[in-house]
Amino acid sequence: MPTISYTQKLVPLIEDLSQNISEIASILKAAETAEDAESKVENQKTRSMKSKNPKQSPQEVSQSAEASGTESEQPSVSVDDVRAVLAEKSQDGLTAKVRELLESFDAKKLSAVDPARLPELLEAAKALK
Numbered sequence: 001m002p003t004i005s006y007t008q009k010l011v012p013l014i015e016d017l018s019q020n021i022s023e024i025a026s027i028l029k030a031a032e033t034a035e036d037a038e039s040k041v042e043n044q045k046t047r048s049m050k051s052k053n054p055k056q057s058p059q060e061v062s063q064s065a066e067a068s069g070t071e072s073e074q075p076s077v078s079v080d081d082v083r084a085v086l087a088e089k090s091q092d093g094l095t096a097k098v099r100e101l102l103e104s105f106d107a108k109k110l111s112a113v114d115p116a117r118l119p120e121l122l123e124a125a126k127a128l129k
Contacts, residue, residue, distance in 0.1 A: 077118040083110055085125040097128050 090098050105121055107113045113121055 077122050079110060079115075079118065082113075082118055082122045082125060085122060086110065089125060089128045094128050098125070101125060101128065 086098050086101075101121070101124055102108065102110065102113070104124075105113050105117060
C-alpha cells in the first residue's frame with residue numbers, strides 16, 4: 001500500500017505544478033499581446049512612412065497634405081524625376097559631370113541628396129551639357 005501513500009503526496013504537487021503552468025501560460029499570453037501591440041505600432045509607423053514616400057507624385061503629396069490638413073514637407077520634385085534626368089545625361093556620355101554635380105550637392109549618390117534640394121538638383125541636371 002505504499003503506492004497510495006505516494007499518490008496522495010503527488011496529488012498536491014501535481015496541482016501546484018498545474019497552477020504554475022497556468023500562470024506561466026497567462027504570462028506568455030500577456031507577452032504575446034504586448035508583442036502584437038508593438039508589432040501593430042511598428043506597422044503603423046511603416047505605413048505612415050510609406051505615405052510620406054518621396055516617390056509619390058507631387059499631386060499625391062498635395063492630396064495627402066490636404067487630406068491631413070497639414071502642409072507637405074516633401075519637395076514638388078521626386079527622386080525618380082531627378083534620377084530619370086541624371087540617367088539620361090549619363091547615357092549621353094556625361095557620367096563624369098553627373099558625378100561632379102552630385103558631389104557639388106555633398107553627395108556621392110542621389111539618395112544622399114537632401115530632399116529639399118531636389119528641385120535645385122533637377123534644374124542643374126537639366127542644364128548639363
